[in-house]
Amino acid sequence: MKKISSTAVRTRQRILEAAGEVFAEAGFRTATVREICKRAGVNIAAVNYHFGDKERLYVAVLKYCKTVAFEKYPADEGVGESDPPEKRLRVFIRAMLWRILDADHASMFPKLVVREYIEPTPALDMWVDEAIRPMFQLLSNIVESLLGKGASEAIVRMCCTSVVSQCLHFAYARPVMKRLFGQESFGKWDIEIIADHIAAFSLHAIRGLAAGQEKGGTG
Amino acid sequence: MKKISSTAVRTRQRILEAAGEVFAEAGFRTATVREICKRAGVNIAAVNYHFGDKERLYVAVLKYCKTVAFEKYPADEGVGESDPPEKRLRVFIRAMLWRILDADHASMFPKLVVREYIEPTPALDMWVDEAIRPMFQLLSNIVESLLGKGASEAIVRMCCTSVVSQCLHFAYARPVMKRLFGQESFGKWDIEIIADHIAAFSLHAIRGLAAGQEKGGTG
Amino acid sequence: MKKISSTAVRTRQRILEAAGEVFAEAGFRTATVREICKRAGVNIAAVNYHFGDKERLYVAVLKYCKTVAFEKYPADEGVGESDPPEKRLRVFIRAMLWRILDADHASMFPKLVVREYIEPTPALDMWVDEAIRPMFQLLSNIVESLLGKGASEAIVRMCCTSVVSQCLHFAYARPVMKRLFGQESFGKWDIEIIADHIAAFSLHAIRGLAAGQEKGGTG
Amino acid sequence: MKKISSTAVRTRQRILEAAGEVFAEAGFRTATVREICKRAGVNIAAVNYHFGDKERLYVAVLKYCKTVAFEKYPADEGVGESDPPEKRLRVFIRAMLWRILDADHASMFPKLVVREYIEPTPALDMWVDEAIRPMFQLLSNIVESLLGKGASEAIVRMCCTSVVSQCLHFAYARPVMKRLFGQESFGKWDIEIIADHIAAFSLHAIRGLAAGQEKGGTG
DNA sequence: CATGAATGAGCCTTCATTCAT
């Protein structure tokens, strides 16, 4: 049985937080262990001691982020399978947006994830299995309920993709939005308004598609 | 004023193509001048000779990509302001998707652009001004027509964002899609099906919102 | 004065054995304290606690090895000054070879010593004084007896060197022998055959030199 | 066709010489690229540029040493197969000793080789094939001539080993000799005297063994 | 115009050692 001193736990924690920031700002390759240790206020060898190497530190950061974000904003908070799918969809979208736009994370979470999207490391497999796939399954159930029994798997998948993509946009397009609209930060109300829009937009769309399906085409 | 020989032009071209590949695969920082020069079959000093330094080469690559992609797939090909907005929306979406999924570019274009999104370099300002803003303006006109005169600027903007985000998703989420759905590449018909879906999804949504607006709510 | 508990003695012993292996395999510099402690099953700080630092551990290992090897194979086992020099020479060579080729030491002893030969540490002075000089003195007496009274100190010294060098060869040239002859390990009979050869070779040589001396040349 | 500038050749040469010194003094692992470059008066990246990495530099040094030493002191200089084996043996021993004790090499050659003996790197295979095996073959022919036709392969091999080991002793035991005899350096005459001794010692031994063989034993 | 050669900064990692419990 290993004894783990509380100071060691605190050091690990400090490194994790600092690494999250630096990896988010610079990406895995560009981020330097030196910068991480400087911000964490620890010696440069501490990373090796506590995490083995830079890559394993990165994976630890990703897992840490996932835990924090999904515990703070569960995708089905306050709703169950008995609730109407419209409500469950709104909850889902709202949670996803909050995970992305919550200022407390200093945008660490979305930046890390989006970087992983476009420049996958071995950690992406873990991320897909533990974070994305369960979320997608949950959303699929909701969308299926909305589309009705006749919906093909392909149409469900595409609708889910449409919903998710509208949320994720706020994870990777913020520098562009800043330049295009001048909006840099998103307050509590901004987030709620955006969530409402995406929910409404998607609900109209899915209902429209469902109606079209019955008639045998998209119009 | 520099004299420009034809061999110099060809060397420049070769470097641009090679750099496009390498930057797309590895990102600005991780890409190495050595690798670019090796693929281009030129001396390692050629980059600095022709472009000054790595960063200015990168900007040149971005501009080169933009020209190629937007000339090949204009956002308003075959339609004019007199055409119905539904048709113009479909053309817009189709062009955007083709720019993103055209296999001929070896996915160079979307990777480069998305990288710029999440890790902006000074080149992003240029990109927003010359590529994104005109596109967004064009799309806004279409969406305004669909929503009707009473639509606020905010709702127009959010609808445009919803449309654009569904397309861009295929630029940055392909590694995830590969893991989630097993689909790695997108053929001609895949692209058309996806374009049809996004167009239908968005039309239903916008029409629904337009109808709701008149009545004064989203429900 | 330190109190020495029995567990402390056992820890020291385990470290000594482990360090002997690791130093023999990797050499002083390349060997790591971490590896030694891992094999000994002790904490990484134990080396510094028990031996001060890496170098003093190394010296302790060398002394430990010397004691073990020379107690197991004394250079004059079973013979005394009254025995004929031919017999004493054979015993000397046999003991030296056994110290070098005994598989029980896992070739720890010769590797350590030979390393010390070519990359001396302060421990070499100790080794020369406590191990080599007495051995050389003993061998000199034997060779003097064989050469006769007229032998110069120089010729005695060179003959001793010739004898010793033939034995030591099996301490440092084993990797080469493996590649050259394919012979990797030496069994009991191999050792005896080699000892017989070196003894015969050297006796013929010394006798020949002795005869030549009388006549005033090497023939 | 690559053009190789003369300054590049000179840089390579300087690095090789400096690396020879440092590797000989410190061994492969302990030697630092920084020290090598400092002594060579070149930038630290030059090793990477000219040799790829530390290990390939090491192999280049070994090959360079081999060429220099064997060209300066060929094992059969001035003799041919028609010469009497006694003469050829003396020439062989003399060349080997000179390679080992020549002060011009600053003892670079023997130290490098002996290090390779006791701590083999992948370069040892090359060394055995290109340097040791041909030498051993040459010596075997000489020894066979001396022993006569009835000599078994085993006895030839052991005699060769005895001869070679007496020479090699001066490659690895010099620090010990310095402490034991006080002799630090070996002048021209020292080398000749030692060569004469080893030749005489070995000739007496081999002749004695040959005579014993005829009678059916070693006495 | 273009190239092979050279540079210096910086990165990740490893290691022996020391600290605080």
Add this chain to the structure above:
DNA sequence: CATGAATGAAGGCTCATTCAT
């Protein structure tokens, strides 16, 4: 007595850039 945690000094290597032809 012994340990887990922490430290700072290097070390090998890579890279964008510049130099000299």
